Amino acid sequence: MSNGTSPQPTPFHTLGIVGTGAMGRGIAQIAAQAGLTVYLHDLREGAVAEAQDFIGGMWSRGVQKQRLSETEAERFRASLKEAATLEDLAGCDIVIEAIVEKLDAKQALFEQLEGILDEGAVLATNTSSLSVTAIASTCRLPQRVIGFHFFNPVPLMKIVEVIPGLRTAPEVTERVAALGQAMGHFTARATDTPGFLVNHAGRAFGTEALRLLGESVTDHATIDRILVDQGGFRMGPFSLLDLTGLDVSHAVMESIYHQYYEEPRFRPSPLTRQRLTAGLLGRKSDEGFYRYLDGKPQVPEEAPLPEAQPHPVWIGAEDDASRRLLTDLVSAAGWPLDSGEVPATDALCLIAPLGEDATSCALRLNLPAERCVAVDMLAGLERRRSLMTTPATQMQYRDIARALLGYDGTPVSVMNDSNGFVLQRVVACIVNVGCDIAQQGVAEPATIDRAVELGLGYPRGPLAMGDHYGNRRILTILDNMLAATGDPRYRASPWLRRRAILDLPLTSA
Ligand SMILES: NC(=O)c1ccc[n+]([C@@H]2O[C@H](COP(=O)([O-])OP(=O)(O)OC[C@H]3O[C@@H](n4cnc5c(N)ncnc54)[C@H](O)[C@@H]3O)[C@@H](O)[C@H]2O)c1
Known part of the structure; x- marks a missing residue:
């Protein structure tokens, strides 16, 4: 159920849907299930009947799978009605449009509907990329226009964004948010900004x-x-x-x-x-x-791991936790650990940079680049291990490192030198964008995280992800990437920097 609470009774009773394609039908299905009477309208002849058949088929399958009773399915079917003309939507207290994604088409539709509906009726748009404020701008009563953005497939994606335009009445936002909850969806309130929250x-x-x-x-x-x-x-x-x-x-x-x-x-x-x-x-x-x-998909096989005799390993990881994990791995593999102040002349040197390339890290630590291999320690050493070589790393040392890191059967990926490993770069960018969404006040921190889990299926929301990996480490990755590349893409959001410096969670408002 939405927001961890039971669905509230819906503040609307009769819902109109214009556009009965992929999104309109999904919205119609969950609205009928929430007890609303739903009128369906589409420009294309036969589209409403197709949508009714499609949704009816979903309910029939639900009955077969014993997820709902035949009586319920019949009641839902009876609540889906065709509106042959737009005028047939006159009795609706809310109309959701899910027509073609074109500003002028949506504006024209809402202007027409304003001449048909009661003044108290709400006009909601399922747009995913247009400005709600812009859609409302040609309406006589823009205060009743709101974004109500569902995800595909609607019945399975249990989230809807509620997007008031700049002139939407707060009371309309409250009622539409309550409707989203009554439909069993998490309602993420966000500001009318490009991509809203999830996109x-x-x-x-x-x-x-x-x-x-x-x-x-x-x-x-x-x-x-x-x-x-x-x-x-x-x-x-x-x-x-x-x-x-x-x-x-x-x-x-x-x-x-x-x-x-x-x-x-x-x-x-x-x-x-x-x-x-x-x-x-x-x-x-x-x-x-x-x-x-x-x-x-035809996925290329991974290269088999090379065989290697145990070889002395010197660990140059700079933080204690990474150093300990790598030391434990060397000892579990039964390989000799070189614990000298500086590496012996033939030792493999393992380093663990954050947002820095292996070359710069090796030079900064005054290590021989030809024997250096970097290991990504951001996520520890579970499930897969990522290695990075410098352009000078000898193949022999790359293969020794691959054999060592894969000694227990854990897969190993080797990549070319990069300012940050794959995981570091992608995670740091996700966290940074999430932080900037919080900084811009697009939505509350908890809403950002939950909406991203539900809407994008990420293992954690971006703010919780930053806290999980350590927001200081994320900041270090970004700062190092920015310093190395000069690309403002990697400039850290002030939301991240302030919380990392103050040792506060990113989820704190
Ligand atoms: N498909 C997605 O993943 C997705 C997700 C979120 C939001 N959206 C948004 O939802 C809206 C609909 O997308 P969709 O994927 O369901 O499209 P779709 O092409 O599957 O369906 C659109 C339907 O609207 C009808 N239509 C077009 N113009 C009309 C008009 N002026 N009056 C009445 N009916 C009209 C078409 O005949 C069609 O049946 C778009 O604004 C889209 O951006 C889509």
């Missing part, structure tokens, strides 16, 4: 992964593996881009970037623009970053 928070995952690919740090399948295994994400960014389709995701990347006046944190990648041009959309075109055979 804004989702900017970092794909764009930073694309930057890693663009810098040839490693291949797309390795980036996906690292983020799934080490980061706990359900799906890697390239699998996700393939699932959504570049026709949708590249357009969203560009739209939010431009709406924020070319904010570098959201900068899209030329890689996706070109792939889009080539028609490599993803699953829907059978080829995206992966090729699909019978709907299954």
